[in-house]
Amino acid sequence: MDVTVTMVVNGVERTVTTDPQRPLLDVLREELHLTGTKYGCGEGRCGACTVLMDGKRTLACVTPVSLADKKAITTIEGLAKGDALHPAQEAFLEEGAMQCGYCTSGMILSTVALLKENANPTDEQIVAGMNGNICRCNGYVKIVNAVRRAAEKMRR
Amino acid sequence: MNAKISTKSLDTELNPALSRRAFVQALGAGILITVTDGLVLAQRGERGGSMPVTARIHLNEDGTITAMSGKVEEGQGARAQLSQAAAEELRVPANRIRLIMADTDLVPDDGITAGSRTTPGNVPPMRQAAATARELLTQLAAKQWQVDAATLEVRDGAITNKATQQKLTYADLAKSKDVAEAFSKSIRSDVTVAAVNEWKVLGSPVPRPNSRDLVAGAHQFPSDIVRPNMLYGKILRPPSYGATLESIDLTAAKAMEDVMVVQDGQFVGFAAPSSWRATEAMEAAAKTASWKTVSHPSSKNIHSYLKEHAETGRGRPSVRGSIEKGLADAAKTLSETYTLAYIQHTPMEPRAAVAEWNDGKLTVWAGCDGPYRARGDLARLFNMPAERVHVIIPDMGGGFGGKHSAEAAEEAARLAKATGWPVSVRWTRAEEFTWAYCRPAAVIECKGGLDAKGSLVAWDFTNINAGGSAIDTPYNIPNTRIASVGSDSPVKQGSYRCLAATGNNFARESFMDELAAAAGADPLDFRLAHLENPRIRAVLEAAAKHFNWAERRKKVTPELGVGLACGTEKNSVVAACVEVGIDRKGGEIKVREVCETFECGPIQNPGNLLSQVQGCIVMGLGGALFEEIQFEDGKILNAGFAGYRVPRFSDVPRIDVHLINKTDIPSAGGGETPIIALAPAISNAIFAATGVRIRSMPMRGEALKQA
Numbered sequence: 037m038d039v040t041v042t043m044v045v046n047g048v049e050r051t052v053t054t055d056p057q058r059p060l061l062d063v064l065r066e067e068l069h070l071t072g073t074k075y076g077c078g079e080g081r082c083g084a085c086t087v088l089m090d091g092k093r094t095l096a097c098v099t100p101v102s103l104a105d106k107k108a109i110t111t112i113e114g115l116a117k118g119d120a121l122h123p124a125q126e127a128f129l130e131e132g133a134m135q136c137g138y139c140t141s142g143m144i145l146s147t148v149a150l151l152k153e154n155a156n157p158t159d160e161q162i163v164a165g166m167n168g169n170i171c172r173c174n175g176y177v178k179i180v181n182a183v184r185r186a187a188e189k190m191r192r
Numbered sequence: 193m194n195a196k197i198s199t200k201s202l203d204t205e206l207n208p209a210l211s212r213r214a215f216v217q218a219l220g221a222g223i224l225i226t227v228t229d230g231l232v233l234a235q236r237g238e239r240g241g242s243m244p245v246t247a248r249i250h251l252n253e254d255g256t257i258t259a260m261s262g263k264v265e266e267g268q269g270a271r272a273q274l275s276q277a278a279a280e281e282l283r284v285p286a287n288r289i290r291l292i293m294a295d296t297d298l299v300p301d302d303g304i305t306a307g308s309r310t311t312p313g314n315v316p317p318m319r320q321a322a323a324t325a326r327e328l329l330t331q332l333a334a335k336q337w338q339v340d341a342a343t344l345e346v347r348d349g350a351i352t353n354k355a356t357q358q359k360l361t362y363a364d365l366a367k368s369k370d371v372a373e374a375f376s377k378s379i380r381s382d383v384t385v386a387a388v389n390e391w392k393v394l395g396s397p398v399p400r401p402n403s404r405d406l407v408a409g410a411h412q413f414p415s416d417i418v419r420p421n422m423l424y425g426k427i428l429r430p431p432s433y434g435a436t437l438e439s440i441d442l443t444a445a446k447a448m449e450d451v452m453v454v455q456d457g458q459f460v461g462f463a464a465p466s467s468w469r470a471t472e473a474m475e476a477a478a479k480t481a482s483w484k485t486v487s488h489p490s491s492k493n494i495h496s497y498l499k500e501h502a503e504t505g506r507g508r509p510s511v512r513g514s515i516e517k518g519l520a521d522a523a524k525t526l527s528e529t530y531t532l533a534y535i536q537h538t539p540m541e542p543r544a545a546v547a548e549w550n551d552g553k554l555t556v557w558a559g560c561d562g563p564y565r566a567r568g569d570l571a572r573l574f575n576m577p578a579e580r581v582h583v584i585i586p587d588m589g590g591g592f593g594g595k596h597s598a599e600a601a602e603e604a605a606r607l608a609k610a611t612g613w614p615v616s617v618r619w620t621r622a623e624e625f626t627w628a629y630c631r632p633a634a635v636i637e638c639k640g641g642l643d644a645k646g647s648l649v650a651w652d653f654t655n656i657n658a659g660g661s662a663i664d665t666p667y668n669i670p671n672t673r674i675a676s677v678g679s680d681s682p683v684k685q686g687s688y689r690c691l692a693a694t695g696n697n698f699a700r701e702s703f704m705d706e707l708a709a710a711a712g713a714d715p716l717d718f719r720l721a722h723l724e725n726p727r728i729r730a731v732l733e734a735a736a737k738h739f740n741w742a743e744r745r746k747k748v749t750p751e752l753g754v755g756l757a758c759g760t761e762k763n764s765v766v767a768a769c770v771e772v773g774i775d776r777k778g779g780e781i782k783v784r785e786v787c788e789t790f791e792c793g794p795i796q797n798p799g800n801l802l803s804q805v806q807g808c809i810v811m812g813l814g815g816a817l818f819e820e821i822q823f824e825d826g827k828i829l830n831a832g833f834a835g836y837r838v839p840r841f842s843d844v845p846r847i848d849v850h851l852i853n854k855t856d857i858p859s860a861g862g863g864e865t866p867i868i869a870l871a872p873a874i875s876n877a878i879f880a881a882t883g884v885r886i887r888s889m890p891m892r893g894e895a896l897k898q899a
Contacts, residue, residue, distance in 0.1 A: 134400070136540065136589045137406030172537075172811065173590055174806060176841050180844075
């Protein structure tokens, strides 16, 4: 039986009636047309689908949409304020921390979540905090630089 | 070929394939130059020469310039590099170029995006087109001012007559009808392009032009394309390789609300307004399917299988001297066999495509490497003229040589045709692991002979199944026999970043190390003693110097090894030194440091090249240490990131990259060769620490426990 789920997505209340087991990722992409959140593995092991649910890092591909009821969801589309990018987005841009860019949404949201928990992470903490996100292109070095830079920007 | 070029203003004639809005969005307002289907399309960009300037360069009234390339952007950096190429010769900053890529209605056929060919094969024609355009524009200004074109200066998108202080910008000229006529002239292959020491845009770390869209989540990858009334498609897959469908009951699936079912022989697909629904329908039908399966070998004994099924006669070896005599006369001989597992590319975006039919014309947005190849494949599949198929490759989520085929495009097009609606097909990760082609597994047999002085006098090298890339030895050896032998791969196999060069270099550079040890020589000295190629020598010596090889080699312990390797492929050269930490009891191998030197001629974009080299090193770690497709009874046993480990942040060693900018040769591509030195350097470092030689990729730590 379908259920009705009400979420605040990027600050806007959205209501969807659908199968409660359907992944939050599918609902964001196919019902709400927020395609910035990516499918990478469908088993919560690559981080491409990372969103924030009530501020906490959440893997949308393994989160049934029913669990998002009455929650606030932030996707990559909701990070910027108008034309002003979020400092984490700026940091990735400035470091050139992407090649194909498909993992980038998830990397940036994981960065935001990590820095919320720890505003001044060591390199080891960055590695541990980002280890759920896979990038196949760029060798991670520039992503670590971007997380460091995002931390500096957000402490300012 | 009777095709004509027609040059018309935007208001009077439109390319029939495009709405006016679409074209304005694509090219920007300005003079529209339509090129009749068939002319540009029949021309291969790499051949350059006879193509009109209009096929590559379009001048916009706002002063921006549209450039067109048939190459695909998949993260390797072609968008920045080709924009730089056009900008350099038009003498504008790179951000004035709007590059349209991989759209068969708009761009020339530049072949598939593969083989590090964009830099040597597609940057030069883009530069020639832009330089020809610049000359033509200069001539127009000269004509207008009645002066000699040679007296005019072209800078920052404007032509200036210093004597009179007259100035015409490209935007001014874009409004002139003469431009359309001028740009119908052929691109000149003999046009003067900027010398490396004059480069202003090439040679600088221009960021990827659409990177802001990437960090904002606004870029639409192939899997993000949405069309009005689009359905989501799922395809019924066989339970194992080679299985054929004997019967299926589609009643339940057909009865599901909003589900459309398509069966055409072995093809059974489902389309619905959500991928969830389409998957439910597919799963309901799959339960009723009966399959005829076939026997299939296991990955556990794949290497003996490949050897048993190798082509008879051992291929056509390339021979120098006499290998029989060389081995017979040698004071010492070694004979070893190296192996490689099948691995997957696992780009972060699995195969995806959207297909839409309108009035018998098919439009497809797909994630694949060859827009024109896909167009031809689709035209053949539906038995229709290629001109009625329009393929667009939005910048896609990775490829690494793994997306030459466009299966999702064909599947989406079949479903869209049968249902009458646009359909999106996006492969799951499990489908990508199971049904995309793999990098070939291999058996590589090596024999070597040393004379009494420890010089290499014989080299016998045979690669079974993986191919001949970088199979020739760069070392000076009087007697060699080198062969690439085909086999009957039971797994679908194809290209992978640098093809067989990774495996061939792994075997060669590891075996060189074995021979060095047998000769009692230092691995660096042994290589240099047999190496003439000055470019390889330069990167090898530079890597050894940056790594402090001589000192660190003396400090090797059973827990800490160092190793080095070098190689050449695709006209570029690489060397790597690595430090590896070993926990023998725990069976763990940890690469702690990689120092890599790479040279591919004049560096066109140092920022992107650094990313490519870092990316190759980390991708190479996976193939070296953990990646392996395991299969049994035709089923992939590890078709997900749970069972198939790819490198993560925690696997990344200290990486020290040195790029050598060699400016006296043409630029070569740099996205592949940096991967080939890593695995053998690791193998050599493990041996240095433990005395154990692991001759298989991946090199698993368990081998150290058993040894």
